[in-house]
Every structure is written in structure tokens, then in C-alpha cells.
Amino acid sequence: MKPGEAIKIRGIIGAGIFDVSGRLITYSSKTLTPEQADSTAMLCGTVYNLIGSIASLYSRFCGLRMDPVRRIDIYSSDFAISLMCSSRGCAGIIYNVNEIGKEKVEELLEGMVESIE
Secondary structure (H helix, E strand, O other), X not given: OXXXXXXXXXXXEEEEEEOOOOOEXXXXXXXXXXXXXXXXXXXXXXXXXXXHHHHHHHHHHHOOOOOOOOEEEEEOOOEEEEEEEEOOEEEEEEEEOOOOOHHHHHHHHHHHHHHHO
């Protein structure tokens, strides 16, 4: 699934593909400007790398395999950013949590990640 297909779904504000360093590859949005999309990709890349570092340390110290990180969700009261990453890149979706469920977001992210690989 491509980002342009994802934003056709009610509740999705933006969808994009970025690399693990936070460089935006492609995106589609109903409201985000290119600058906002770039900033969002940088945020997502930074969060992914930070959580990945913590997960790696946790795995070493606790013996529970948490590395590599595959999925991260960042929630506010009304909106969320959900990320899913593979070895080739990451997909992210910004959405209204009151309009779309977690299961649908999971399905969309899986489709977007598959399109990277």
C-alpha cells in the first residue's frame, strides 16, 4: 500500500515512508505541508533510533529480545503517530484516534512496510 492510498481512509491525516535516519522518502497528506512532513519524518527517525538503543540495552541486560524494534505508537489525546519499521525503512501514519481503530492502523502499516520491501 502506498501513502496516497492510506490517506483516503477516514481518520488518516498523513502517511509516509522514511528511512531509519528520519529522511522522508515519500508522503501523502490531507493537511501537512512538505516542511511539516519532513519534520514529522525527522521526529519519527529520532524516536525510532532512541527506542531502538534503549531496546538493545534492555535486551542485553534482561535477556528478553526487544531488538530490533518493529512498531512504535505515540499517542496524544486525539491524535497518534504509529510507526512500523523493517530493515529497509519505516512507514508512519498520523491519524485521529477517535475516527480509526488500532487494528486498521496495524493493517495499513503492514501494507505500507511490505511496499518498501
